[in-house]
Amino acid sequence: MRELEAQVAVLLKRLQELEGRQAKNSHTSNQPPSQDKPWQPKSERQKTGRSSGAQPDHPGNTLKMSAHPDHTVHLSVTGHCTCGQVWDDIPVDTQVTRQVHDLPAWQLQITEYRADVKICPGCHHRQRAPFPTHVTGQVQYGPRVHALTVYLNVAHFVPLERTSEILRALCGARPSDGTIALNLNLAADRLQDFESHLRTALTEQPVLHADETGSPVNGKLQWMHVVSCAQLTFYGQHARRGRAALEDMKILPNYTGILVHDAWSSYFKLPAQHALCGAHLLRELRGLAEHHGQVWAGALREALRTVYHELKAGTLSPEARTAFERRFDELLEEGLLANPAAPPVPGRRGRAKQSHGRNLALRCQQHRCAVLLFLHDRRVPFDNNQAERDVRSWCVKRKVSGGFRSAEGGQNFARIRSYISTLQKQGLSVWEGLVSVFTGDVLMPNFNL
Template identity: 80%
Template sequence: MSAHPDETVPLSLTGHCPCGQVWDNVSVQTTVSRQVHDLPELQLRVTEYRADVKVCPTCHHRQQAPFPGHVSGQVQYGPRIHGLAVYLNAAHFIPLERTSEILEALCGVRPSDGTIALNLHLAAAKLEDFETQLKAALQKQPVLHADETGSKVNGQLQWMHVVSCAQLTLYGHHPKRGFAALDAMNVLPQYQGILVHDAWSTYFKLPAQHALCGAHLLRELRGLAEHHAQGWAGELRDALRRVYHEQKQGILTATARTAFEHQFDALLEKALQVNPEAPPVPGRRGRTRQSLGRNLALRCRQHREAVLRFLHDERVPFDNNQAERDVRLWCVKRKVSGGFRSAEGGQNFARIRSYISTLGKQGLNVWYGLVSVFTGNVLMPDFSV
């Protein structure tokens, strides 16, 4: 129950006691309270600013009092309407038309799709300084996570990339999936820390130290063991799971870790033996396609240090769940409200989502943050985490 209710409604006891005593003549001994928590009636509140206009009696110069900086038009919506429109569309992926319908039902006003799109554009422009500070903060993190997923623009495939940690999130929308997108985000090409990812080849072009997602590896090993009868894959999966759980529980000894690494190397050699190199196909140019088992074994051997980095650096997690959780919201967005009408719309959305995600991770109120964007005093997260 609230300690400070906004309204108190007294309920007087009247009538008679069964013995005949009139309750109006009896003093109140105590009260019993019940509370109803509800929203106030929603209606648009109109504030009119009236600027004085004066004419100098000496030189006849006409002067008008200035309007506040946020009052730029004769009639306009205020920061809460703007913030609510962006909150519905960017935080909860409600399409533009349905956002208009909700605003009309709640507030009695129905901004057009173009107005809401303009709100998103203005919010992105006002968050430019936030994004600059966010990128600088990510550069200082000892461990980052990265992932990407498809995103449609007018039906054409583009890509949404994420670079994140536990307290910060940066999204980037780009026509390309490759290095050009990472370069445009301007974080990973200069990053010297540890980057956790899913072994996509482009990430290995970066100067970071690499750590590969163990969850991805477990899924691949399970597929090889169950669907391709690769016994070594089942053995390696069991050994990897065992050493991971022992490390998580704090009972993994140095001897056990060394024994696992020897087993890891031996099972990879076994994998290459049971998956020999496929001979070249006569008349076909380029590399010969190899089996799934051989490709996985070669990758694990080539990037052995990245696969096993979690065993030697307590800062490195076993999986890339951080980035996968952050990028999953874009899959929800595709399902709920589809793609974007323009590349600029995707970029604006990515910047706003970076702000929303970062505020949420730090326990800050996203609604207050989005309203602050339109008041000119942007609520900033803590970049020193």
């Protein structure tokens, strides 16, 4: 009878684990949103009572009249008035204006460079006038065509063949896949100085965010890493996810500031001061409370949300902060009591696998300072949204156009994408920046932040 009861207990525990795994989504675990089932997930936002959409004081953003139109079309009143008066004989009283904002017709402009050649009458030396540095072939595309191919492929993840089709439809040019690939290689090569300055600038920031996501290369899983802040973004493509990749990127191994991340073990081996993402913790606590009936997890989640919103609103008192930290420790102890340590499995080497609830409680205890750092340092955000926003574009790229054919292609793409993201964050023109790459005078962002 006792053996039967023990087997039933084991099976019930296994059933609960499987049901919890089946119910996981991006709002109850670290699972990406792309794997969510097709229904509306729950939000962590608190209701404000305001209606959805733009608020009454929202300034809006509408198309405005231009003070300097490129073309003006004059429309005269002709014919006769209903009384028989000829309108041509009547002076204009006033005018009503309307404007149409449209694109000009796209057509390639062909510029022919004619270099004079002269022969010295004395020594018969032949001398040719130099061509501009960006004019290297007898017939070639110009820097704006090159920039547009890179812009479509890297900024908007349009595959090579479709990029060619877009250019053919717009302006009659159809560069080959090989030409676009050469453009990517050339742009990455000319952005080496940018990347060097970017690495140095990131190591000098007080707070950095880090994350990683899968990035297939030639059908095999590799990893795209991001290290960023509000004004700078570094992407690095690498075959490994852990310490080897971080060392090759040459940023975080020398960084001693505050690093916000999602508790990936490799980050804890770095010399930085650590801050853990509170949004990840809330999702995991929700999963334990809703799918495993862990009361302590629900209570800790609500306490954490409350203290975060009070801190954000500026209403968190020192006494409330101290009370929360005391409650935080108490709930973790409850979590450990609710999830006792699993005994060693006879005949199996190594540590016994522990439940998710116990692992989470132990992690919060072990890294208590990193979890609660946002309470004591206003520079530290509650979540790791900065890195997650930066890594999201890579997930979109993976969905739209897949992975890369070679590791070099992934690394080139990462460097160009770092440049584009950094320009966007600083309000600089991505288009002008990419054109400058192909004219030989690279537009550099501000690294002295």
